[in-house]
Amino acid sequence: MPNHMSHVEKPSFMWHLRSWEEMKATSRFTLANYMNVILLIVFLYVAIRQARSKQQAAAKTGHDRRYIKAPDFPPVEEQPGFDWKTTEPLQSRPFKPKYHLTMALENLEPSELLVIDKTYEDRIAYRRRIMAEHGKHVINVHDDQRIRPAVVELYQFLLGTYLPLRFPTLFKLHETEYEQGKTFMLENLATKALFPAKATAQISTEWLLETLGRTVDEDFLFLLPEEDSEDPKYVLEAYVTVCPSGFDPAEKIGKRLAAIHKPVPGYSAKLEGSMDRFFSKVEVGKYVKRVNWSITTNTELYAAAAGTTHAHEGDMVEELDHIDVDKTFVRSERQTLHRLPKSKALVFAFHTYLYPIKQIKEEGGGEELAAAIDGLKLGNVPQMHFYKRGAVWGEAVKKYLRS
CATH class of the missing domain: 1.20.5 (Single alpha-helices involved in coiled-coils or other helix-helix interfaces)
Incomplete structure (x- = not known):
């Protein structure tokens, strides 16, 4: 057990x-x-x-491939929701009871260098036609060796950086492969055009200017100081100018600012010295703008011929009894100026607007404009009334505005 x-x-x-x-x-x-x-x-x-x-x-x-970095330029403020098809043109009414010839400059945000609105497609089509018809009167280069770096610099900044960032719904950058390696192409989503965003040695300066003129509704003039001078003055070295007003750019190429503005009454006494000083001191990164105005009695933006928008001392002019309201406009330029960071060239640019005289009256600005027409004779350069052809259209326009 x-x-x-x-x-x-x-x-x-x-x-x-x-x-x-x-x-x-x-x-x-x-x-x-x-x-x-x-x-x-x-x-x-x-x-x-x-x-x-x-x-x-x-x-x-x-994300970065949407644009080419441009650290030498001011940063560009993006507009991801920008709708150019519904954007109205800028409305400028710089009318004063007395016209004084001054620089009248305002600071400009670098991102606002260019403006685009719903007229873009029509205006670009117009620019292409004018460039094809008028050649050197619209696109020209004086000293290619000196000015080419400046044209290349602006071209690459605008097509590679500014446009695809500022207006991404209108311009798109594409990275592509070629035999020579990677490169970038800018697509215009409105016109379907495709242009290289970087300039090569094989591309002429004139072609770069033409591409700028076919891409943005803006006129560009490039200026450099004279060489070998103790007191250098700025000289017009290249331009793409589709909307000249009363002057032929081909007659201005290679000339100093003073010679370019010689026909402007009061320029030598009132503006020449201050303009030369200001141009010599413009700093990189500083952008300025100004606005001017005149009256035109035809619908053409290209107005290079004599007697279109300006009259000069000794010209025979005939006063109008009445105006064709449908062909009479306030012609206004939004002008900008800035210095390129590498080449140090100055770029003077302008965007031209035509505001129907009928629109000015209907919005209630008739008396203000009529007073400003009288004011052309009352400022520091009374001859400005004749220069702007006020002797031709002045009384007829005022009569309409005050009717």
Whole structure:
């Protein structure tokens, strides 16, 4: 009986020992599993972080490829929701009761260098036609060796950086592969035109100017100081000017500011000195603007011929008895000036607007404009009334505005 009991208890004791060992083994197995799970979680976490980091890097690379970096220029404020098709043209009414010939400059935000509105497609089509018809009177280069770096600099900034950032719904930059390597092309989403965003040695300066003229509704004049002069004056070295007003740009190329403005009454006495000083001191990164106005009795933006928008001393003019309201406009230029950071050339640009005289009257500005026409004779240069051809249209326009 005792032997039997001991025999029975022994297996029971041994069973408890095996259970404990199994429990320890199970614990080790469970702990190992826990460690594996933890390692797996850590691995997955790291993998996800790396994947997200790569995605963000790829997205940033893709984002950056929307434009070419231009660290020498001021940053461009983006307009992701810009709708050029519904954007109205700027409305400028710079009428004063007395006209004083001054520079009248205002500071300009660099991002606002160019303006685009719903007339863009029609105006670009007009610009293409005028450039094809008038050649050197619209696009010209004086000293190519000196001015080419400036034209290239502005061209690459506008097509590679400014336009795809400022107007992303109208211009898109594409990175492409050619035999010579990677390059960038700017697509005009309105006209479907495609132009290189970077200039190569094979592309002429005239072609770059033409492309600027076919891409933005803006006229550009490039000026550099004279060489080998103790008191250098700025000279017009290149231009794309589709909307000249009363002057032929081809007659101005290679000339100083004073010679360019010689026909303007009062320029030498009132503006020449201050203009020369200001042009010589314009700093990189400083952008300025001004607005002018006159009256025109035809609908053409290209007005380079004599007698179109200006009259000069000795010209024979005939006063109008009445005006064709549908062909009479306030012609206004939004003018800008800035210095390029590398070439140090000055870029004078202007965007021309035609405001129907009927619109001015209907919006209630008739008397203000009529007073401003009288004011052309009352300022510091009374001859400005004749220069702007007020002797031709002045009385007829005032009569209409006050009727």
